[in-house]
Amino acid sequence: MTPEIDGVRLLRRLTTLGQIGAFEGGGVCRLALTDADKAGRDWLVAEMERLGMAVHIDAIGNIWGIRAGQGAGAPVMVGSHIDSVATGGLYDGALGVLAGLEMVETLNDRGTATEAPIAVAAFTNEEGARFAPDMMGSGVYCGALDQGEMLAVTATDGMGVVGEELDRIGYRGSDAPVIPAAYLELHIEQGPVLEQEGVRIGAVTGVQGIHWTEFTVTGQTNHAGTTPMALRRDAGQVAMRIAREADAIAAGNGPPQVATVGVFELSPGLVNVVPETARLTVDLRNTDGAVLEAATARLTAFAQAVAAEAGCAVSIREMARFAPVVFDGGLVDKVEAAAQARQMSVKRMPSGAGHDAQMFAALCPTAMIFVPSENGLSHNIKEHSDPDDLAAGAQLLLDLVCTLAGARA
Amino acid sequence: MTPEIDGVRLLRRLTTLGQIGAFEGGGVCRLALTDADKAGRDWLVAEMERLGMAVHIDAIGNIWGIRAGQGAGAPVMVGSHIDSVATGGLYDGALGVLAGLEMVETLNDRGTATEAPIAVAAFTNEEGARFAPDMMGSGVYCGALDQGEMLAVTATDGMGVVGEELDRIGYRGSDAPVIPAAYLELHIEQGPVLEQEGVRIGAVTGVQGIHWTEFTVTGQTNHAGTTPMALRRDAGQVAMRIAREADAIAAGNGPPQVATVGVFELSPGLVNVVPETARLTVDLRNTDGAVLEAATARLTAFAQAVAAEAGCAVSIREMARFAPVVFDGGLVDKVEAAAQARQMSVKRMPSGAGHDAQMFAALCPTAMIFVPSENGLSHNIKEHSDPDDLAAGAQLLLDLVCTLAGARA
Incomplete structure (x- = not known):
């Protein structure tokens, strides 16, 4: 059996990152490439380094940390984003990245090695709230968006250009993107379906x-x-x-x-x-x-x-x-099976919102895991998910990565 | 037969008043109790005095000039307003007042006396664009609105109070309103019906x-x-x-x-x-x-x-x-008959917009005369009416006043 993740530690990281750009009374504003985003990135990079990961940054500011595998193959990547909308919550994006850190820390604590390397990624400007389009970083990473064009994008309020802002906050890197062996993204549903149906896990089949x-x-x-x-x-x-x-x-x-x-x-x-x-x-x-x-x-x-x-x-x-994006059927099956193995209720469902994962679907086997959003709320300072659901999602992510990356007992 | 009014002179007065608060390229802004409104009032009062009228101003700033009659009865009043909306035209309101001046000048030129006095009135803040409610001056004049309350009204943009603005521009008077023997108001239709039907005169039956x-x-x-x-x-x-x-x-x-x-x-x-x-x-x-x-x-x-x-x-x-206002049926009949006597096409119709006349309907026999608006446009710098239609309306006003006030041949 895969090691058990630490739900309290996951929650602590979510709360810690949630203090960066926080509003009094709840919610965060960490618009892409602002000082708050830089502070979040600095914290994330420090956490990755503390966990012994090799940190990489590419030209559009995507950050990924690699936990070495015993072999030299392509990494199994988990990721999402840490930028937020102007009045965002603590979980949208952050969950997928910080569950990756929790996963790595759990493997470190248990001394569990994997055959393939494991990558944890945070993509630049997923929200598109300050710079259009959204999913900018993952789009450039996967080749769907032109890097030069994206670096030249001016903010929707006219204040700042992507490339200049990357320089200003010190996150214009030079590392080349690596094509993962598989890509998995844990995310809150941002909709009411799982909560309404009393289901814990969404095995996401694609994006509308x-x-x-x-x-x-x-x-x-x-x-x-x-x-x-x-x-x-x-x-x-x-x-x-x-x-x-x-x-x-x-x-x-x-x-x-x-x-x-x-x-x-x-x-x-x-x-x-x-x-x-x-x-x-x-x-x-x-x-x-x-x-x-x-x-x-x-x-x-x-x-x-x-x-x-x-x-x-x-x-x-x-x-x-x-156009709709269809995730890898075999990988979606694995998500579903992994949930069932943990006795978690699970439902195959499409995503109504866009996510970084959709950029990877053309590049490598890709899937997503949803956990319920209270009242379906997201992009809202009241965004909330049950800590048990967050932990369940992170556990499933670890279970799947252990399988995909070949964990050694 | 009634003397003929001078359509060119009427148009000249409309153009002259239209230069006060004018926009380049057309239209006026003479919001109630502004400096532009004061300038319009000053010019109006000077015109009345030049025509030998006795000028009266009441506590809410309504202005009326009286041309003495041979008898001492109540005056036959014609009136409207000279304030405008923020982007108004030259005719809305101004026509009814300036046709009154034209009427008096025609009678003066011909040495025509009337049994009853004739009053030409301009009521404060008919538009309600700067101070709510609209028809404020005529409402106070006729007792439908409380004078004290209206003097205390603050501008919709917070800049100014009616009473203070009246003091500032020097138009808080002390004359007591007189109840007219009848009230007539000439106004542009501000709608498309007369133009569409090719009719010159609207005999207005009431207000919706x-x-x-x-x-x-x-x-x-x-x-x-x-x-x-x-x-x-x-x-x-x-x-x-x-x-x-x-x-x-x-x-x-x-x-x-x-x-x-x-x-x-x-x-x-x-x-x-x-x-x-x-x-x-x-x-x-x-x-x-x-x-x-x-x-x-x-x-x-x-x-x-x-x-x-x-x-x-x-x-x-x-x-x-x-509630709907119904004008005096007998007076509406007279409007219709007077138009027919001049071979002007005429149509009985309601007014879709509010006018000072509706305040008088409860006080004395009241009616209105409409002339066509090009494309039905009003409250617009492109507001326009055909000069022949304007003159026709003014002629009809004089014809009716001569009848009602008892003109001597």
């Missing part, structure tokens, strides 16, 4: 495809009292119909289709003025790429039809188009 | 009742990818349904029912976050008070039902409730 579309409707502004309905070209009501259609598409397709209208703005935005323009965004996700394409096609055709009917113009902008 | 209601829906914020539709409490979609229902109510009731959703806000307002709260306003108007009450009752019941169905809470705030 994501289509973000922005609709800008232009009609005519008019006085709300003096303009009869028949003479209006109300951009707002056209936009409402598009929003309702997005909801109808989700209902029609059924799970796992989701549709979200998160941004909706009217201009001029006055009580007694018929809106001249309306802008909304629709976030459609599905694990089935073809169904997702059809959903987006149906919505854009609907938008054009209702705008024309109302005498309005609509411009449609593709903000994001990510 | 107005119900403004604010709905604030509270649900639960969630991640747009990780939260299945069935587990959401999406405040935004509930709000969209309320907005669509408002539109359905207008369609169901038919004209003159109008419904406008002018404000619609989501929070947190991010592409990939299910909205936690949504706020919208619905502006419902109808000339039939009972139908309007029923429309509002239907909408609020709908809002409560759909919010409950979606697991959301909704709070409903009455922002404004104005």
